[in-house]
Amino acid sequence: AQTVTQSQPEMSVQEAETVTLSCTYDTSESDYYLFWYKQPPSRQMILVIRQEAYKQQNATENRFSVNFQKAAKSFSLKISDSQLGDAAMYFCAYRPFGNEKLTFGTGTRLTIIP
């Protein structure tokens, strides 16, 4: 069974600084997708970024980028120029290609210090 591990229950960062959230996963599949979801206090789940495993290039979305290390089964999220609105729970998620079910990590609560 696939598992997703987020080893940092809480992180904090000064506003305008950079922070990296860690995620590792376990799978025997070779083709899959990885996602980072943001959950602000409103509870709404918002997709931040996704990565296809067959792509070597790391995905980026504005201030958000990932460091995807397929051999190490690692998928970290880097947030640059942190803003107060980035404060939220962040969930890493995995989905194998050809399967529609998502497996989530336990989340990292990110606090932004003004």
Next chain:
Amino acid sequence: NAGVTQTPKFQVLKTGQSMTLQCAQDMNHNSMYWYRQDPGMGLRLIYYSASEGTTDKGEVPNGYNVSRLNKREFSLRLESAAPSQTSVYFCASLFWGLSSPSYEQYFGPGTRLTVT
């Protein structure tokens, strides 16, 4: 487009009571999902429906039943609520097809359920 809607947003039940959580999507998605979110546990899949007329168990199905009423609607029923079912429940949907799958599951706003 309203996306994925859920009702109610909040609910308090007594142990043994029953209730149905409603979910609807207007994006013509074929797959729909029910998750529960507990502190320190992330989101765990309860049931899912790959298409109208089909449902399958997820990771934590015990104590729940589901109905895929039509393509738009997917309900979750608690027949006899227990305090262990206190949680936040999310519905999600996805267009699923091997030839052209979409990547993103769209989530509803969640239902906070407390069982006393």
